[in-house]
Amino acid sequence: MKLLVRDERTRHELSNWTDDPIILLHFLWISGTKDQRSMHKVLCSLLYQPLEQGDGLVDQLTLQFSFLDHRSHVDEWSKTELRQVLWEAIRxxxxxxxxxxxxxxxxxxxxxxxxxxxIKDLLQAQPEIKLCVASRPEVPLERIAGRVCPKFRLQDLTRIDISMAVRDFLRDFSLSDTGINANKNEAICDEIINLVIDRSEGVFLWVHLVLRRIHNGRETIGSLDEVLRRIEKLPKGVICTTRHGKDAAKMRKTTVRRRRITFSW
Known part of the structure; x- marks a missing residue:
């Protein structure tokens, strides 16, 4: 998403829609704190950005909302107040x-x-607002935007790159039966590549983790058939990657706590 926001082509396409468009953005991260992933902080982030860009906007909003004079800290705002001020700021x-x-x-x-x-309210605000979102597949979001908004899947864009990465890995991966039946091995390689593309759901981290796992266990893997069987047992990308992300976050927190204990001594 960051690449999309920063790409000059994005700004160019938006300029065909309107002169000097304002871009607001917010990125949620599963390894962040609960507070960082809250609706409250999303609204705070989206409100801060137009306030920073709009000359005199703070003065206008202060005149419209008397309670603003009594808000000195972000946690004093309710979500209702944030939504009200955000919509008025946009207008x-x-x-x-x-x-x-x-x-x-x-x-x-x-x-x-x-x-x-x-999200539904933002979509209904068209044509004044355009919305570009990234998410794993979720039924509620599909119901809200699936029928009316254009979309694409990550795996449709990364298919070729993932295929090349897996093929290069398998080419360099020495196995005891490599070369015995070249045609069979080539067919199994294609099957492995298609399976990785399907299971990864376009997530390169999943591909990296799986290939590393195979590489680390190469001493116990005697054939490409065994590689295929091991990949078939793995969960799909979004599940595997999310679990890995949560485990990594726990590991980092544990490390930080241990360091604090060390320093406190």
């Missing part, structure tokens, strides 16, 4: 806005229903 900017949201499926579970409602 007062008098410009069209494109909002990029990444990782919608990683919003905190307690806020999911409310967050989906917020």
């Amino acid at each position: 007062n900017l008098d410009k069209r806005i494109c909002i990029f949201l990444n990782g919608l499926d990683e919003v905190d579970g307690e806020d999911r229903v409310e967050f989906h409602r917020f």
